[in-house]
Amino acid sequence: MNSLPAPLRPEIDALETSRIQQVFDLGLGREGLIALWVGEGDQPTPAFICDAATEAMKAGKTFYTYKHGIPELRAAIAGYTRGLYDIDCAEERVSVTCSAMSGIMMVLQAVVGPGDNVVVVTPVWPNIMSAIQIAGGVVRAVQLDDLPDGGFRLDLDRLAGALDERTRAIFIASPGNPTGWIMSTEEQSVVLEMCRDRGIWMIADEVYARFIFDGAGTGGPETGRKAAPSFLEISAPEDPLIVVNSFSKAWAMTGWRMGWLTTPPSFIETLGRLIEFNTSGAPHFQQYACLAAIRDGEDYVRETVERCHRGGELVFQRLAALPRVHMARPMGAFYAFFRVEGLSDSLAYAKQILEETNVGLSPGSAFGPGGEGHMRLCFASSTARLSEALDRLEPVLSKPV
Numbered sequence: 374m375n376s377l378p379a380p381l382r383p384e385i386d387a388l389e390t391s392r393i394q395q396v397f398d399l400g401l402g403r404e405g406l407i408a409l410w411v412g413e414g415d416q417p418t419p420a421f422i423c424d425a426a427t428e429a430m431k432a433g434k435t436f437y438t439y440k441h442g443i444p445e446l447r448a449a450i451a452g453y454t455r456g457l458y459d460i461d462c463a464e465e466r467v468s469v470t471c472s473a474m475s476g477i478m479m480v481l482q483a484v485v486g487p488g489d490n491v492v493v494v495t496p497v498w499p500n501i502m503s504a505i506q507i508a509g510g511v512v513r514a515v516q517l518d519d520l521p522d523g524g525f526r527l528d529l530d531r532l533a534g535a536l537d538e539r540t541r542a543i544f545i546a547s548p549g550n551p552t553g554w555i556m557s558t559e560e561q562s563v564v565l566e567m568c569r570d571r572g573i574w575m576i577a578d579e580v581y582a583r584f585i586f587d588g589a590g591t592g593g594p595e596t597g598r599k600a601a602p603s604f605l606e607i608s609a610p611e612d613p614l615i616v617v618n619s620f621s622k623a624w625a626m627t628g629w630r631m632g633w634l635t636t637p638p639s640f641i642e643t644l645g646r647l648i649e650f651n652t653s654g655a656p657h658f659q660q661y662a663c664l665a666a667i668r669d670g671e672d673y674v675r676e677t678v679e680r681c682h683r684g685g686e687l688v689f690q691r692l693a694a695l696p697r698v699h700m701a702r703p704m705g706a707f708y709a710f711f712r713v714e715g716l717s718d719s720l721a722y723a724k725q726i727l728e729e730t731n732v733g734l735s736p737g738s739a740f741g742p743g744g745e746g747h748m749r750l751c752f753a754s755s756t757a758r759l760s761e762a763l764d765r766l767e768p769v770l771s772k773p774v
């Protein structure tokens with residue numbers, strides 16, 4: 374119940390506090406806490422990126438600027454995309470946003486209205502579902518299949534069956550948060566074809582594109598790929614495709630709130646209006662930091678991914694060895710999303726784990742259909758910190774729930 378002086382839109386009134394936030398609120402500030410609940414690493418933004426922001430600020434890059442981003446940054450992002458996937462990508466298709474989240478919000482404002490629906494592959498980062506709700510739309514969840522080995526698979530027939538005449542878009546995050554699932558190029562082709570046929574949007578969230586690990590057949594150093602398969606690789610510029618990306622994860626910039634969208638050229642003008650009325654453009658001096666990240670950050674990204682790979686492997690080796698825990702080796706992103714035998718209230722369990730171990734995990738139920746029964750652990754941390762967390766977690770996870 375709220376006690377506001379005047380009513381809210383019902384969709385806004387119905388928004389729940391995220392379940393991750395509920396655990397976070399309970400534990401934040403505790404002495405000795407090992408927080409592995411949110412989607413970020415334990416490292417601050419590297420100095421070469423911070424320095425670029427400071428220099429730009431001192432040089433007076435403190436004004437309103439181009440709403441789609443400074444031309445140098447748009448060109449650099451387009452060049453990065455071309456290099457990553459060996460494809461063509463015009464800089465006119467790139468728009469710099471104040472975070473991936475802000476980009477997603479604007480895209481949903483553009484395409485979803487009351488009574489419309491968006492088909493979303495779940496479990497998924499909960500903000501996506503809330504953003505659709507805020508836009509007045511309805512979430513149609515298509516759950517990934519839980520495989521016996523703890524991995525995940527998308528049933529394309531079920532996805533097709535979820536579309537109806539009010540569907541405006543399909544939303545898929547790959548590599549996925551929380552599952553680490555990676556969509557194959559073949560699956561992407563089928564889904565993009567569905568979108569073309571029906572004249573609906575494919576919104577591809579590729580913020581974890583650089584976080585791919587070996588053993589999955591889809592990525593990893595031994596395949597020569599530098600990123601997970603992207604919808605950009607199989608599409609033409611005028612396809613109904615919007616790709617969401619972020620500086621948050623690969624360059625440790627979660628607090629900067631910077632991201633970008635790659636869209637059809639014909640969508641850019643509409644997006645420009647939405648940027649104008651939402652944020653009036655991304656922060657001027659921060660864009661120079663993003664430019665440094667793109668231009669000079671490849672070694673840093675490689676080291677970050679390798680570090681996550683080591684963290685993921687450690688967590689996998691130790692958790693998968695517990696008889697009550699089921700998980701597959703992570704394919705991508707930086708989360709262990711593991712099933713715990715007998716678990717039916719993951720929110721209560723996350724609170725219990727916090728009380729008993731002072732380790733912060735996210736409850737699987739936060740991630741929508743298919744999430745309950747699981748817990749999410751972010752392994753973008755040093756192996757020393759993860760080892761300490763695992764030492765504390767193992768006794769609890771070994772007991773019946």
Ligand SMILES: Cc1ncc(COP(=O)(O)O)c(C=O)c1O
Nearest residue numbers: 412472473474498546550619621
């Ligand atoms: C799948 C997914 N998309 C988008 C984001 C948000 O990125 P940003 O920090 O740029 O808003 C996250 C953050 O956790 C995420 O997991």
